[in-house]
Amino acid sequence: HDVDVPFKKATFGMGCFWACDALFGAQSGVLRTRVGYSGGTLIDPQYRKLGDHTEVIEIHYDPKQITYEDLLQLFWNNHEYGLTTCVKKQYMSLILYHDEDQKHMAEISLKKEAHRRNEQLITTIAPAGIFYPAEDYHQKYRLQQHAWLVQELGLTPELFQTSHLAARLNGYLVGVGKLEDFEKESEKLGLSEKISSFVRTQWKQNEGGSL
Numbered sequence: 204h205d206v207d208v209p210f211k212k213a214t215f216g217m218g219c220f221w222a223c224d225a226l227f228g229a230q231s232g233v234l235r236t237r238v239g240y241s242g243g244t245l246i247d248p249q250y251r252k253l254g255d256h257t258e259v260i261e262i263h264y265d266p267k268q269i270t271y272e273d274l275l276q277l278f279w280n281n282h283e284y285g286l287t288t289c290v291k292k293q294y295m296s297l298i299l300y301h302d303e304d305q306k307h308m309a310e311i312s313l314k315k316e317a318h319r320r321n322e323q324l325i326t327t328i329a330p331a332g333i334f335y336p337a338e339d340y341h342q343k344y345r346l347q348q349h350a351w352l353v354q355e356l357g358l359t360p361e362l363f364q365t366s367h368l369a370a371r372l373n374g375y376l377v378g379v380g381k382l383e384d385f386e387k388e389s390e391k392l393g394l395s396e397k398i399s400s401f402v403r404t405q406w407k408q409n410e411g412g413s414l
C-alpha cells in the first residue's frame with residue numbers, strides 16, 4: 204500500500220478538499236495525500252466547527268519525480284472559486300510552506316501568476332503550522348463512494364491517509380492523471396483484472412469532468 208522513499212510535504216488550500224485530493228493523488232511523483240484543516244488557531248477543528256481554519260490538502264511527494272514548481276502550477280490552475288474573488292476562509296486560496304525554499308518559490312510563482320493574468324490575486328502564503336486531519340469520511344472521498352472497492356483493497360480509515368494505492372485510485376477514478384500511467388502502474392499496484400477494468404472504465408467516463 205505504501206512507497207518507502209524520502210519525501211517532502213506540500214500543503215495547499217484551493218476549495219473543497221475532495222477535489223484537491225483527487226487532483227494531486229494521481230500525479231506521478233505524489234506518494235500519498237491526506238485532507239484536513241490548517242492555517243487557523245482553533246484547537247481541534249472539525250468539519251462542522253472549523254473556526255478560522257481552511258480546508259487543505261497535505262501532499263507527500265518525491266522531489267526526484269515531481270517538483271514543488273510542478274505542484275504550484277497545479278495549484279494555480281485548479282482553484283474551485285478562482286483566484287480573484289474572496290471566498291470564506293474555509294475555501295480560501297492558501298499556500299502553507301514547509302521550508303524557506305518553498306516560501307521563496309511560492310512568492311516568486313505568485314508574482315509571476317499575477318503578472319501573467321494581469322490581476323491581483325488573493326492567495327495567502329504562510330508557514331505550515333498544525334495540520335488537523337479531517338474526519339475519516341472526507342479522506343479519499345471519491346474512492347470511498349465505491350464501498351466494494353474499499354473492501355476488496357482492504358482499505359482501513361488509517362490507510363485512507365497513508366496508502367499510495369488509495370491516493371492513486373482516488374484520482375484515476377474521477378479521470379485525473381494519464382490512463383497510460385495507470386496501465387503502467389496497475390500491475391505494480393497489484394490490482395486484479397476486475398479492479399483494473401473498473402478503474403479504466405471510470406477514468407474514461409470522467410476524464411475532463413469536474414473533480
Ligand code: MHO
Pocket residue numbers: 219220221258341
Ligand atoms: N459542496 C460540497 C462541499 C464539501 S467539501 C468537503 C458538499 O457537497 O458539501 O467542503
